[in-house]
Amino acid sequence: xxxxxxxxxxxxxxVVAALGMLASSAGFPxxxxxxxxxxxxxxxxxxxxxxxxxxxxxxxxxxxxPSHWAGSFADGHxxxxxxxxxxxxxxxxxxxxxxxxxxxRLEARSVSRAxxxxxxxxxxxxxxxxxxxxxxxxxxxxxxxEVEARxxxxxxxxxxxxxxSGSDVPVRIHWQLHAPRAV
Numbered sequence: 001x002x003x004x005x006x007x008x009x010x011x012x013x014x015v016v017a018a019l020g021m022l023a024s025s026a027g028f029p030x031x032x033x034x035x036x037x038x039x040x041x042x043x044x045x046x047x048x049x050x051x052x053x054x055x056x057x058x059x060x061x062x063x064x065x066p067s068h069w070a071g072s073f074a075d076g077h078x079x080x081x082x083x084x085x086x087x088x089x090x091x092x093x094x095x096x097x098x099x100x101x102x103x104x105r106l107e108a109r110s111v112s113r114a115x116x117x118x119x120x121x122x123x124x125x126x127x128x129x130x131x132x133x134x135x136x137x138x139x140x141x142x143x144x145x146e147v148e149a150r151x152x153x154x155x156x157x158x159x160x161x162x163x164x165s166g167s168d169v170p171v172r173i174h175w176q177l178h179a180p181r182a183v
Contacts, residue, residue, distance in 0.1 A: 054104050057099055058079070059071075061095070061100075066117065068084055068086055069082065069112065070083070070113055070116075079103070079104050079105070080105045080106070081100070081105070081106055081107075082106075084108070084111065088108070091106050092106060111144075111170075115167070115168075116138040118167070119167050120145055126159065128156070132149055132150055132153065133147055135148030139172070142172070146174060148176060149173050151176075152175045
């Protein structure tokens with residue numbers, strides 16, 4: 001009994017070590033859009049200064065035109081709205097027309113919410129949802145689709161590569177190393 005437990009533990013360590021070796025210094029295997037992440041990277045945080053409704057108005061803009069917006073996030077004391085495929089003057093004009101205050105900072109991104117939603121739809125339709133994947137999201141700060149996976153698996157990385165082939169949207173996997181086993 002004790003020997004099996006050691007083998008299982010060593011097996012888990014081998015998988016984690018293999019995933020670690022597979023990951024490059026940037027977190028993506030060579031030639032891959034799927035990022036392997038065994039820990040959470042810190043991101044922007046803070047409480048934005050300015051009217052609370054600015055965040056709601058930016059969210060409404062993203063919903064109304066997801067191909068030109070990626071989303072928003074708090075960075076220090078600034079609310080940042082991310083735009084895609086237009087110049088900054090056009091993005092600022094859209095914010096002003098929507099009633100957003102000038103306190104909102106603008107940053108250009110290369111991945112729109114529409115691009116991310118298309119990749120999330122591909123992943124949801126892949127059959128991986130529920131058994132191997134427990135969550136999907138989008139990080140507008142880093143412009144990556146985020147996948148929460150139940151167990152480390154090179155096969156999952158390969159499947160996500162297959163499912164998202166043809167897309168330039170990066171995918172970041174958060175492993176839930178201590179998650180209960182799916183039945």
